[in-house]
Amino acid sequence: MRDVAIIGIKTTRFGENWDISLRDTITEAGVGALEDAGVTGEEIDAIIVGNMSGGQFIEQEHIGALIADYAGLAKELHVPATRVEAACASGGLALRQGIHAVASGLEDIVVAAGVEKMTDISSSSASTALAAAADREWEGIMGATFPGLYAMIARLHMHKYGTTSEQLAQVAVKNHANGVHNPIAQYHNKISVDDVLRSIMVADPLHIFDCSPITDGAAAVILAPADIAHKYTDTPVYVKATSQASDTIALHDRKDITTLAATVEAGKRAFRMAKLTPGDIDLVEVHDCFTIAEICAIEDLGFVKKGEGGKFTEEGNTAIDGKIPVNTSGGLKSCGHPVGATGIKQAAEIVEQLRGDAGKRQVNGAEIGMTHNVGGSGATAVVHILSRNR
Amino acid sequence: MSVPRFWRKQVARYNLIGTHCTNCKTYYYPPRSMCPKCRRDGKTENYKFSGRGEVLTYTVIHTAAEGFEKQTPYVLGIVKLEEGPSLTSQIIADPGTMKIGMKVRPVFRKLGESGEKGMIYYGTKFVPE
Numbered sequence: 001m002r003d004v005a006i007i008g009i010k011t012t013r014f015g016e017n018w019d020i021s022l023r024d025t026i027t028e029a030g031v032g033a034l035e036d037a038g039v040t041g042e043e044i045d046a047i048i049v050g051n052m053s054g055g056q057f058i059e060q061e062h063i064g065a066l067i068a069d070y071a072g073l074a075k076e077l078h079v080p081a082t083r084v085e086a087a088c089a090s091g092g093l094a095l096r097q098g099i100h101a102v103a104s105g106l107e108d109i110v111v112a113a114g115v116e117k118m119t120d121i122s123s124s125s126a127s128t129a130l131a132a133a134a135d136r137e138w139e140g141i142m143g144a145t146f147p148g149l150y151a152m153i154a155r156l157h158m159h160k161y162g163t164t165s166e167q168l169a170q171v172a173v174k175n176h177a178n179g180v181h182n183p184i185a186q187y188h189n190k191i192s193v194d195d196v197l198r199s200i201m202v203a204d205p206l207h208i209f210d211c212s213p214i215t216d217g218a219a220a221v222i223l224a225p226a227d228i229a230h231k232y233t234d235t236p237v238y239v240k241a242t243s244q245a246s247d248t249i250a251l252h253d254r255k256d257i258t259t260l261a262a263t264v265e266a267g268k269r270a271f272r273m274a275k276l277t278p279g280d281i282d283l284v285e286v287h288d289c290f291t292i293a294e295i296c297a298i299e300d301l302g303f304v305k306k307g308e309g310g311k312f313t314e315e316g317n318t319a320i321d322g323k324i325p326v327n328t329s330g331g332l333k334s335c336g337h338p339v340g341a342t343g344i345k346q347a348a349e350i351v352e353q354l355r356g357d358a359g360k361r362q363v364n365g366a367e368i369g370m371t372h373n374v375g376g377s378g379a380t381a382v383v384h385i386l387s388r389n390r
Numbered sequence: 391m392s393v394p395r396f397w398r399k400q401v402a403r404y405n406l407i408g409t410h411c412t413n414c415k416t417y418y419y420p421p422r423s424m425c426p427k428c429r430r431d432g433k434t435e436n437y438k439f440s441g442r443g444e445v446l447t448y449t450v451i452h453t454a455a456e457g458f459e460k461q462t463p464y465v466l467g468i469v470k471l472e473e474g475p476s477l478t479s480q481i482i483a484d485p486g487t488m489k490i491g492m493k494v495r496p497v498f499r500k501l502g503e504s505g506e507k508g509m510i511y512y513g514t515k516f517v518p519e
């Protein structure tokens with residue numbers, strides 16, 4: 001197996017982008033990443049794109065070919081383009097499949113991208129589309145919503161561990177504070193714990209400010225064999241681990257409702273592959289689709305003991321200048337969550353940080369970063385560890 | 391949800407019928423055609439659950455799923471049946487009285503309406519004991 005490096009990145013503006021289509025937004029991300037890497041179209045061996053639900057959001061399937069076409073890589077070059085899907089973890093999965101392709105030696109230059117166009121339909125239709133990531137026949141049919149499922153995780157977490165609504169709110173407060181400094185973020189406003197607690201209740205105990213928004217956006221990274229990475233860039237970022245794990249599709253079938261076992265397992269596999277421990281990680285982008293999800297993530301990845309994530313967050317340990325900076329990009333909450341793009345955006349944020357290019361979000365001396373991308377209520381988890389050093 | 395898709399599991403939804411693996415003695419609801427513990431070595435048969443259970447966790451939904459708008463706020467819970475498995479269901483109760491660990495029993499109720507054709511579908515919800 002070959003070592004793999006990320007040699008180019010680009011994330012588009014995240015937000016309610018009514019002025020731009022799926023095909024244009026992903027083209028912008030792809031072209032931006034290629035320019036960043038100094039790679040030409042002729043060099044591209046394959047495109048892997050994460051997209052959760054073009055079918056439901058814009059009534060468009062066959063996203064891979066569409067992208068190859070609009071990127072000018074189809075008609076003459078016939079570059080293979082493959083869409084992968086694991087709900088909100090589609091982006092992380094695209095990165096992982098791209099890494100597989102390069103590591104295997106089958107491909108050299110691979111574009112791993114993610115895109116979602118979510119605001120062309122009403123927000124209630126978008127919620128229904130997202131609920132397809134859960135079990136439609138045994139959760140959705142009973143009136144379950146995504147906030148509802150995570151609210152049930154939150155309720156039990158509070159009951160078992162004494163986690164408070166204020167601690168949940170602090171996740172959103174911290175992520176908005178980070179998002180202020182991220183030019184591509186959907187929101188650039190600071191919020192307070194009171195703002196979160198006073199916002200409307202969506203699914204008790206989760207308020208609207210505990211939830212990530214509905215977002216349009218795309219991101220792309222360029223992968224290359226580590227041996228030739230320096231041909232393209234002075235600052236390649238190396239893939240130290242890629243891992244993925246599955247769990248039951250329905251929340252009610254989990255061994256422990258408050259633990260995302262797929263995250264635990266994917267985290268362990270990644271640390272084993274990279275020969276690292278949580279203490280070695282300088283910053284992490286976790287899947288905070290809801291505030292409780294960030295708390296579970298930092299516990300399940302091993303950054304803090306199970307049940308102590310709320311207190312840990314409240315004490316400021318996950319801020320940019322804290323013990324383990326979490327979601328410097330603003331996370332899904334403030335940066336936005338175009339579901340198929342999120343996993344790639346997370347990697348792009350880590351690369352920017354490891355290059356030292358993150359401006360006011362910069363974590364001083366960051367050398368090793370981690371990404372954590374979740375599908376559904378935890379049926380898929382994808383983890384990557386990236387490093388400045390090979 | 392389409393009529394055939396609902397109809398296929400109608401008996402299971404109406405009567406709380408799941409499966410029991412006679413090899414490892416595990417009970418499953420929702421029903422499964424293959425025992426996930428024994429996989430190919432398992433032997434599953436239908437099993438009618440007593441319906442007695444307790445609330446593992448719950449939420450009060452204020453922003454409804456499509457088709458459930460008229461029901462808000464409604465309580466959604468995960469109920470652990472006495473035979474072992476857990477399921478997701480609405481719990482018909484005053485949100486203020488809900489508690490983790492409370493005992494519940496099943497009732498036959500309208501679940502919702504399918505948007506386009508207005509088909510009404512029924513199934514099992516729970517009420518406090």
Ligand SMILES: [Zn+2]
Pocket residue numbers: 411412413414415416425426427428429432433
């Ligand atoms: Zn069995």
